[in-house]
Amino acid sequence: MPKSTGLRDRKRRMTREAIVLAATELFTGRGFAGTTVADIAERAGVAPRTFFLHFASKEDVLFHHIERYVDIAVARVSSLPAGTTAWEAVQRAVESLVDALDVADTNVDALAPVRVLVARESGGMPPSLAVRLHGVQTRILDAITERYPGLDALHCAAHLGACVGAVSAVASQNATPSTRTDAMRHAITLAGTGFTAPPT
Template sequence: MGEELGRRERKKQRTREALAAAAVRLFERQGYDETTVAEIAEAADVSTRTFFLHFPAKEDVLLANVQVRVDIGLHTIAGRRPGEAAPDVLARAVEEMIANTWRTDLPSGMAGLRAGLVTSSPAVQARLLQRVLAAHAELAQALRQAYPEELDEVDASALVGAVMGAVGAAGLTSLRRGDAPEQVRDAMRRAADLAVHRR
């Protein structure tokens, strides 16, 4: 039973990756607004119905790996080390999330494409903002639960907002100026360090 579940999950992940890769190719070739969901599905060799089983809307294909990264952050916070301070566990969670971005969105071109569309497409901008706010709320709640004696809701939200805001702003700036993936990753790491340690 567990093996069958694992196989299904891997197949689902491969389909999501194929849809995301097809979307990147089409968006770059013919433009975001000009590309339809049906074209993305066809390029990934699946039905339009299958697309919507994986992504609620076209904008969501640009955020294919966001929940994976949030889950990585939540897992890291939940598994905090004995005596580890809240800023340190958050810094470690963010480092793991950046590593995932390095393996997925940066080499695929998804991060650069998303950065460009954030300024040119109101639909993408709105969906990204909505998803970022939801991710911040999830991470802040996890941090608050991990440190109930040290952090209240405001403190946890402020800490997550400061770190994630810094990382997002640095990554976006680095992408917009055309930096190589390594430079984008390093900019995000520097931003996290600056936000956590103020140096």
């Protein structure tokens, strides 16, 4: 990789991190509704147009961590030992998302109460999260169907959707780290009970 490309990537990553940090400070200090994109950009020391190079909206900052977690889930599917069933692959993939949350950076955890409040005030899942979760499910489903050729993709998609939906529902109602992750793991188990014998 050329040195200039590496420098650009590092600068882009640092800018993104500065935006997330600024948004976290403002969301937790002023509240989500009381914070604008202009406020976040000013706190981060960037122009509003730079904010939009990294995030489509201020809601997107709340879920800035999701794509990184999906990489972990996909890697988990690829590394499962021989003999692991497709059902187990779905369960382990979604569990890896929760495991990643357990060791997440401070900014992700600090935003958890804000995400819960936004979900409650909007009466459900924010559109930005719905879009991101669709991408999450698509990537994980692709990894599983590639690992298990001939798998009934619809059955697998239903199982995966149930698990991701259960985790999202629990997370949106529980902002306490000490109980949230255990509740999400339990939700994965419950969501998978109707899919214990997937056709292959």
